[in-house]
Amino acid sequence: MAKKRVLITGGAGFLGSHLCDRFLKEGxxxxxxxxxxxxDLRNIEHLFKHPDFEFYHHDVSxxxxxxxxxxxxxxxxxxxxxxxYLKIPIQTLKxxxxxxxxxxxxxxxxxxxxxxxxxxxxYGDPTVHPQTEEYYGNVNTVGPRGVYDEAKRFQEAxxxxxxxxxxxxxxxxxxxxxxxxxxxxxxxxxxPAFIGQALRGEDLTIFGDGSQTRSFCYVDDLVEGIxxxxxxxxxxxxxxxxxSEITIKEFAEEIIKLTNTTQKVVYKDLPKDDPKQxxxxxxxxxxxxxxxxxxxxxxxxxxxxxxxxxxxxxxLYLRDHKSFDGYNK
Ligand code: UDP
Numbered sequence: 242m243a244k245k246r247v248l249i250t251g252g253a254g255f256l257g258s259h260l261c262d263r264f265l266k267e268g269x270x271x272x273x274x275x276x277x278x279x280x281d282l283r284n285i286e287h288l289f290k291h292p293d294f295e296f297y298h299h300d301v302s303x304x305x306x307x308x309x310x311x312x313x314x315x316x317x318x319x320x321x322x323x324x325x326y327l328k329i330p331i332q333t334l335k336x337x338x339x340x341x342x343x344x345x346x347x348x349x350x351x352x353x354x355x356x357x358x359x360x361x362x363x364y365g366d367p368t369v370h371p372q373t374e375e376y377y378g379n380v381n382t383v384g385p386r387g388v389y390d391e392a393k394r395f396q397e398a399x400x401x402x403x404x405x406x407x408x409x410x411x412x413x414x415x416x417x418x419x420x421x422x423x424x425x426x427x428x429x430x431x432x433p434a435f436i437g438q439a440l441r442g443e444d445l446t447i448f449g450d451g452s453q454t455r456s457f458c459y460v461d462d463l464v465e466g467i468x469x470x471x472x473x474x475x476x477x478x479x480x481x482x483x484x485s486e487i488t489i490k491e492f493a494e495e496i497i498k499l500t501n502t503t504q505k506v507v508y509k510d511l512p513k514d515d516p517k518q519x520x521x522x523x524x525x526x527x528x529x530x531x532x533x534x535x536x537x538x539x540x541x542x543x544x545x546x547x548x549x550x551x552x553x554x555x556x557l558y559l560r561d562h563k564s565f566d567g568y569n570k
Contacts, residue, residue, distance in 0.1 A: 242267070242268070250317055255419075260315055265294060271293060271295070272294075272296075272297060273285055273288075276298065301316075301318050301340040311353040323386060325428065360415060361416065364519075366516040370518050374478050374479065385513055412475070414478070417483070417519065417520075422544065431455070432545070434446065435496040436496060441557055445504060452490065454489070455492070456482055456520045459534065459540070466481035469532050473530055480523055483538075495538070
């Protein structure tokens with residue numbers, strides 16, 4: 242394929258940085274954009290010497306200007322953990338709504354194809370299991386997750402409107418729980434929470450009775466699915482995730498084994514509107530993209546644990562988000 246110019250928003254984040262790596266590996270020119278609220282330059286510092294890589298420090302909720310041509314836009318900017326939604330709810334709403342609108346406008350101006358990162362959260366606390374793309378979801382609009390879930394639902398709606406009304410080439414990926422190196426250690430998500438606790442010698446905190454389920458996908462598998470979806474001609478939403486489902490209690494036991502910690506589990510209150518079960522139905526991804534995950538949880542967790550162990554010790558004790566009120570304007 243001829244060299245393409247690719248814009249990746251959220252490029253310094255967990256998924257965004259892996260996407261930068263992938264598109265550079267495919268021989269493309271990559272512009273990463275990030276406001277660094279939850280992203281981290283350490284995720285892309287290895288790319289700064291790359292001749293086909295540029296970084297723009299910009300908040301996509303404001304007008305986005307990129308000089309020159311663009312072939313692909315990947316909109317992956319957004320806080321993505323329940324703790325972030327509580328701390329920066331208004332930014333979360335703005336990046337999914339205003340940010341998406343700006344990027345759709347940019348895609349139109351540049352005649353670029355755009356893929357937007359949606360989420361299993363559009364299904365809310367699902368009453369259909371596993372979740373197919375046809376399920377409309379069960380979301381509490383005014384609950385703590387509403388700011389993320391509704392921003393992402395709006396994002397899908399406006400993306401589809403640009404597709405049907407303006408004929409824009411759009412793709413929508415519904416991402417299920419994903420893990421791997423470069424996850425933020427202190428973002429509150431269950432995997433970094435458990436591994437961080439094991440490394441600090443603390444007990445592992447299970448929320449609720451631990452009977453709620455999640456299905457965890459290793460990041461390389463996810464990136465492959467996203468790449469294939471972008472290259473396909475399918476404009477309807479597609480679930481990408483690993484259907485291997487596990488309860489949070491069993492997951493804690495796996496982490497205890499993996500890290501060899503002598504710590505125990507302790508039980509805390511279940512956060513409001515915490516989905517009881519989650520598993521992607523990936524029939525569409527299999528049929529349309531010929532995609533399915535390849536990395537087992539055992540393999541993926543080992544790689545991820547090695548990454549967290551290799552971080553400087555101070556990172557284990559860092560707190561996220563300085564209390565800067567500007568984020569919620
Ligand atoms: N969870 C937990 N202990 C923690 C952090 C999370 O038991 O220290 C639970 C959380 O209540 C949820 C699941 O693990 O049921 C996954 O949480 P996460 O924040 O990773 O993502 P979610 O899938 O809920 O968006």
